[in-house]
Amino acid sequence: MRYWLIISAVGLALTMDNAGANAGENAYVGSAACKECHQEQYDNFMAHSKKANSFSSIKKMEKKLTPEEYQECFECHTTGYGKPGGFISEKQTPQVKDAGCEVCHGPGSLHIESGDPEDIKLDMGLENCRTCHNQERVEDFDFKPLMYGGAH
Ligand code: HEC
Numbered sequence: 001m002r003y004w005l006i007i008s009a010v011g012l013a014l015t016m017d018n019a020g021a022n023a024g025e026n027a028y029v030g031s032a033a034c035k036e037c038h039q040e041q042y043d044n045f046m047a048h049s050k051k052a053n054s055f056s057s058i059k060k061m062e063k064k065l066t067p068e069e070y071q072e073c074f075e076c077h078t079t080g081y082g083k084p085g086g087f088i089s090e091k092q093t094p095q096v097k098d099a100g101c102e103v104c105h106g107p108g109s110l111h112i113e114s115g116d117p118e119d120i121k122l123d124m125g126l127e128n129c130r131t132c133h134n135q136e137r138v139e140d141f142d143f144k145p146l147m148y149g150g151a152h
């Protein structure tokens with residue numbers, strides 16, 4: 001029993017270190033982790049994209065919503081909600097609270113370690129956007145120039 005407790009405590013500590021991701025698994029890391037190698041994209045994104053402040057959009061409305069309704073907002077207004085390394089709560093995972101680089105480029109942990117372009121998604125289509133920009137919830141859009149819109 002005592003050993004089991006020790007093992008679980010170690011397991012928990014390891015898990016919490018990288019917010020639920022297992023070793024070797026591609027996980028969300030947050031936009032700040034891209035800055036040192038992609039300064040230009042990072043600066044443009046932080047200065048001009050509404051995504052970079054998308055958590056404040058929902059936080060402003062929190063008091064008017066039930067906890068269940070508020071939780072639904074996380075799907076689109078944060079990064080990687082429910083996925084390895086992704087958003088859990090503002091306190092536990094502040095680095096992924098806004099919708100960041102990785103909502104389009106996918107999880108970045110393997111790429112930030114390797115610096116290998118093969119480890120990150122570049123090719124994308126509107127299907128990558130429609131998980132969040134969809135007709136049921138928000139205005140849809142369907143023309144190509146917007147592929148770069150709100151990015152960098
Ligand atoms: C340790 C440095 C480093 C970090 C950190 C880093 N990258 Fe990169 N990234 C590179 C290098 C090197 C390339 C290849 C050369 C280039 O395109 O600048 C690259 C290329 C890319 C590409 C183009 C891929 C392709 O197929 O051409 C994307 C997209 C990208 N990075 C996104 C990100 C994102 C998002 C993050 C943060 C999660 C990030 N990078 C963090 C080094 C890094």
Ligand code: HEC
Binds near residue numbers: 099
């Ligand atoms: C994880 C969800 C998510 C994905 C995926 C996503 N977006 Fe967004 N996007 C948002 C949210 C949330 C906002 C609004 C942020 C706010 O105002 O709080 C937004 C805002 C925008 C805007 C408004 C203008 C601006 O300056 O930000 C554009 C344009 C946009 N996104 C384009 C895209 C494109 C193109 C793609 C696909 C390549 C994409 N988005 C993928 C969540 C997403």
Ligand code: HEC
Binds near residue numbers: 061075
């Ligand atoms: C299915 C994805 C999705 C969900 C779920 C979602 N949003 Fe959004 N939200 C978006 C996108 C995408 C935009 C940007 C629309 C655009 O600019 O075209 C947006 C924009 C907004 C804006 C406008 C920001 C501005 O000033 O321009 C607010 C406020 C907002 N959402 C609040 C919420 C709240 C609160 C919830 C939860 C109850 C929520 N959203 C759930 C995708 C979503």
Ligand code: HEC
Binds near residue numbers: 042
């Ligand atoms: C709204 C979606 C979206 C977001 C958010 C986004 N990007 Fe991109 N990114 C793109 C698209 C689209 C391309 C061009 C893909 C192509 O060439 O086909 C691109 C290209 C890139 C490239 C390749 C070089 C270039 O500039 O074309 C890098 C590096 C990159 N992004 C890094 C980042 C970083 C770092 C962030 C966050 C600070 C970020 N991206 C956020 C959509 C996005």
